[in-house]
Amino acid sequence: MLERFSPARAAAGLRQALNDVGLVRRPLPVRLKESLLDEVGTTRQSKEGTGGQNIGRFGSVVLVMNTLVGPGLLQLPRVLQKAGWVPVTCSITLVSLVSALTVTLFCDVLARVPRPATGEALRYEYSDLFRHVFGRRSFALTQLLFFLCNMSQAVTGIVATAQVMDSLLMDWFVKTWGFAFDPMPRVVSWDIADCHGWHRCIPFGGTKADHVNQPWVLTLGYVVTAVLIMPQSLLSLDDNIKFQMFSFVALVVLLGEFAWHWSAVGLDAEMPAVGSDWSNVLGVALFNFTLCIVVPSWFNEKHPRVSTNRTIWGSFVAAALMFLGFGSVGALSMHHAPDNVLSGLSRPGVDELTRLSSYFFGLLIIGFGVPVSCVLMRYNLQLGGVLPPRAAAVVGTLLPWLLSWPLYQGHAVLDFIATTGTLVNGTINLVLPLFIAHAASGAGCFTSTGQLRPPSESSVAPLPQWMEPWRPLLIGAMLAVVLLAIGGDLALKCVNLVF
Numbered sequence: 200m201l202e203r204f205s206p207a208r209a210a211a212g213l214r215q216a217l218n219d220v221g222l223v224r225r226p227l228p229v230r231l232k233e234s235l236l237d238e239v240g241t242t243r244q245s246k247e248g249t250g251g252q253n254i255g256r257f258g259s260v261v262l263v264m265n266t267l268v269g270p271g272l273l274q275l276p277r278v279l280q281k282a283g284w285v286p287v288t289c290s291i292t293l294v295s296l297v298s299a300l301t302v303t304l305f306c307d308v309l310a311r312v313p314r315p316a317t318g319e320a321l322r323y324e325y326s327d328l329f330r331h332v333f334g335r336r337s338f339a340l341t342q343l344l345f346f347l348c349n350m351s352q353a354v355t356g357i358v359a360t361a362q363v364m365d366s367l368l369m370d371w372f373v374k375t376w377g378f379a380f381d382p383m384p385r386v387v388s389w390d391i392a393d394c395h396g397w398h399r400c401i402p403f404g405g406t407k408a409d410h411v412n413q414p415w416v417l418t419l420g421y422v423v424t425a426v427l428i429m430p431q432s433l434l435s436l437d438d439n440i441k442f443q444m445f446s447f448v449a450l451v452v453l454l455g456e457f458a459w460h461w462s463a464v465g466l467d468a469e470m471p472a473v474g475s476d477w478s479n480v481l482g483v484a485l486f487n488f489t490l491c492i493v494v495p496s497w498f499n500e501k502h503p504r505v506s507t508n509r510t511i512w513g514s515f516v517a518a519a520l521m522f523l524g525f526g527s528v529g530a531l532s533m534h535h536a537p538d539n540v541l542s543g544l545s546r547p548g549v550d551e552l553t554r555l556s557s558y559f560f561g562l563l564i565i566g567f568g569v570p571v572s573c574v575l576m577r578y579n580l581q582l583g584g585v586l587p588p589r590a591a592a593v594v595g596t597l598l599p600w601l602l603s604w605p606l607y608q609g610h611a612v613l614d615f616i617a618t619t620g621t622l623v624n625g626t627i628n629l630v631l632p633l634f635i636a637h638a639a640s641g642a643g644c645f646t647s648t649g650q651l652r653p654p655s656e657s658s659v660a661p662l663p664q665w666m667e668p669w670r671p672l673l674i675g676a677m678l679a680v681v682l683l684a685i686g687g688d689l690a691l692k693c694v695n696l697v698f
Contacts, residue, residue, distance in 0.1 A: 249322070249435050249436075249437075249499075249500070249578065249582070250435035250436055250437025250438060250500045251437060251500065252499075252500055252501060252502055252503060253437050253500065253502060254436070254437055254440055254497065254500050254501045254502060254505070255501075255502050255505060256502075256504075256505050256506075256510070257444070258440040258443070258444065259497065259501050259505050259510045260510055260513065260514050261440065261443050261444050261446075261447040262436075262440065262443050262493065262497060262571075263490060263493075263497075263510060263511065263514035263515075263518075264447060264450075264514050264517065264518055265443050265446055265447055265450070265564075265567070265568065265571075266490055266493050266568070266571070267487065267488060267490065267514065267515070267518040268450060268487075268518050268521055268522070268564075271483055271487030272487070272521075272522060272525060272526070273539045273540050273541055274479070274483055274538060274539065274540075275287070275483060275522060275525065275526030275529070275530075276525075276526050276529030276530040276532075276533060276536040276540055277530075277536040277537065277538050277540075278479050278480060278483050278526070279470055279526050279527060279529075279530040279536075280468070280469070280470055280471075280474070280530050280535075280536050281474050281475070281476040281479070282473075282474040282476055282477045282479070282480045283470070283471045283472050283473040283474035284470055284471075284472060284527065284530075285472050285473050286473065286474075286477055286480050287480055287483075287484070287523075287526070288523060290480050290481060290483075290484040290485075291484045291488070291519050291522055291523060292519065293484075294481075294484040294485050294488050294684075295484075295488045295515045295516075295518070295519045296515075297629075297677055297680065297681065298488040298489060298490065298515065298628075298629065299488075299511055299512055299515040300661065300677070301491065301628075301629055301632050301633055301636070301677065301681075302490050302491055302494055302511050302632075303507060303508055303511050303512075303659060303661035304632065304633070304636035304661050304674065305491050305494055305632040305635070305636060306494060306498055306507045306511075306659045306661070307636070307639075307654065307657050307659040307660070307661045308328065308332075308635055308636055308639045308651065309323060309328060309494075309495060309498050310498075310507075310657045310658045310659045311639065311651045311652040311653075311654070311656065311657050312328070312331060312651065312652075313650060313651070313652055322499050322582060323495060323499070324495050324496065324499075324578050324579045324582050324583060325341060325345050325491075325492065325494075325495045325575075325579055325627075326338050326341040326342040326345060326579055326583050327495075327582065327583055328495065328635065329341045329631070329635060330583075332635055332638060332639065332651070333635075333638075338583070341627070341631060342579060342580075342583060342585060344623055344626060344627045344631075345492065345575075345576075345579055345627055346576055346579070346580070347623050348492060348623045348624055348627045348628075349492060349572040349573075349575050349576045350572075350576065350598075350599060350602070351623065351624075352568075352572045352624075353569050353572040353573055353576075353599040353603075354599055354602055354603045354606060356565050356566065356568055356569040356572070357424070357428075357569055357599060357600060357603040358603050358606055358607055359561060359565050360424050360428070360561055360562060360565050360566035360569065361418065361420050361421040361424045361603070361607065362402060362420070362561075362607070363420075363541075363558055363561030363562055363565075363566075364420035364421070364423055364424045364561075364562060365389070365402035365403075365418050365419065365420030365421070366402060366420075366545065366558060367420070367555075367558040367562070368419060368420055368423075369389065369390060369402065370545075370554065370555075370558070373390055374388045374389060374390035375388070375389050375390075375402055375418065375419050375420060376388050376389075376418070376419045377389070377402075377403055377416040377417055377418035377419060377421075378416065378417045379415060379416045380415040380416075380417070381415045387403070387416060389402045389403050402418060402420065403416045403418060403607070415605070416607070417604065418607065421604065421607065424562075424566065425600055427562075427566075428566050428567070428569055428570060429570075429596065429600060431567075431570035432569070432570040432573035432574060432577070432595065432596040433592060433596055434570070434574070435500070435574065436496050436497065436500055436571070436574050436575075436578070437500045439570055439571060439574060442567055442570070443567065443571070445563070445567075446563050446564060446567040446568075449559065449560075449563040449564065450560075450563075450564050453556050453559060453560045453563075453564070454521070454525055456552065456553065456556045457525070457528075457529070457540075457544065457553070457556065457557075458524075458525065458528050460544070460549075460550070460553045461528050461529060461531075461532030461533075462528070462532075464532050465532065466528065466531040466532055467531070468530065468531050468532060468533055468534045468536075469534075470527065470530040470531055478691045481684055481687065481688050481691075482688045482691075485625065485629075485684055485685070485688065487522070488515065488518070488519075489624060489625075489628035489629060490511075490628065491627070491628045491629070491631075491632045492575060492627060492628055493571065493575065496574070496575055496578055507658075507659045508659065508660070508661065541557045541560060541561060544556070544557035545557040545558060569599070572599075573595045573596050573599060574595070576591075576594070576595035577591045577592055577594070577595030577596065580594060580595060622685070622689060625681070625684075625685040625688075626685075629681045629685075630678070630681060630682065630685070633674055633677055633678040633681060634678065636674050637671060637674040637675060637678060639651050640654075640670045640671040640674055654667060654670070
């Protein structure tokens with residue numbers, strides 16, 4: 200039987216036929232539309248070189264711990280011997296509390312940025328947040344400070360890792376090699392006989408007349424380090440987590456090996472309760488327990504189920520205990536601990552396992568921190584609209600290595616970077632996050648350029664409910680303490696340079 204003709208049915212069939220060949224589009228079902236939007240969002244993030252919300256609980260803890268426990272850990276045995284365990288313990292405890300609370304307050308501001316009517320989660324990097332709250336001028340200032348902070352960390356990390364790689368090659372093959380460009384291109388070599396005192400042994404930086412004070416040497420260790428580490432800088436923070444996990448496992452294993460070595464040597468050195476030189480106590484504590492440069496990128500890419508407060512506070516407590524435990528064992532083992540304990544652990548006469556462990560500490564702990572700084576620079580430049588994706592990748596990935604090569608033996612320049620990095624690091628990680636948290640501390644906060652949701656709507660809740668009325672006063676007091684600490688640390692450094 201023939202079906203009765205229906206104009207509506209005929210129109211629907213014609214529309215379906217045209218739709219099949221792509222000439223007419225019809226509205227998509229809601230669930231299918233949401234699914235396609237998710238795919239589009241993933242594709243957009245892939246093109247931008249950023250990651251999705253995939254960093255889990257363990258990955259979050261690993262990233263935070265690796266950021267906190269870095270090169271500053273190696274200075275602690277010497278500081279404990281000179282200042283005593285009482286002031287160092289008090290300083291680390293106080294600074295870790297202030298810094299952890301600063302991080303959670305900063306995350307609270309990120310969580311209170313209003314969402315658009317569509318409900319889509321907007322991605323705010325470090326400088327984007329300041330632009331939303333204070334305007335474009337603050338965006339430009341924080342963009343510059345953020346870039347300088349990460350660049351100084353990347354450059355110093357690259358130089359230190361490349362030097363460790365050359366030392367490792369020298370230990371394995373008796374010598375290491377490089378290509379000198381001045382006064383004429385040639386291949387040069389370096390071996391342990393060229394060292395002028397082991398504690399100051401820097402490859403291609405000693406007394407050989409052939410290349411004394413020679414800055415234009417591209418060393419084999421530098422090239423190997425670049426090949427191993429530079430590609431990680433092109434990945435997203437999410438994709439870098441697997442390398443951070445490997446670095447964290449290596450950190451635990453290597454610190455255990457160092458502690459075993461020191462225990463076997465004997466724990467009979469002197470570590471006073473209160474020492475005579477407190478000049479480095481605050482600096483070691485204050486500028487190792489800083490995290491805010493990593494927080495926005497991690498907050499954007501962590502899984503929604505990952506608790507901000509548990510991750511931050513748990514990691515800070517674990518890092519403080521690791522600092523004090525490692526520093527105390529090292530201080531009790533070495534009668535005159537060097538400024539960098541790796542130089543004592545890698546000297547001739549130390550057993551081979553410990554010596555190789557000291558090399559791998561530099562490569563896997565310090566070296567694997569370089570890509571994180573490069574990724575953060577790329578994120579902030581690209582997502583802030585300063586540079587297009589490819590240009591941001593070049594600046595964030597290639598520029599640190601180009602700047603690091605001439606500084607391979609530049610002690611004065613690296614000391615200058617470390618000193619100015621202290622000021623920039625304290626400002627970008629503590630002062631500015633506390634400043635924006637104070638500006639956002641009011642209920643129903645309106646800023647000069649935008650609105651933040653009230654603290655009651657935050658998913659972070661950095662303070663218990665009974666402390667919320669005291670939030671502005673508490674943040675103001677923390678800001679005053681941090682400013683005094685930074686000023687005092689810089690004043691002590693200036694006094695030491697003069698006298």
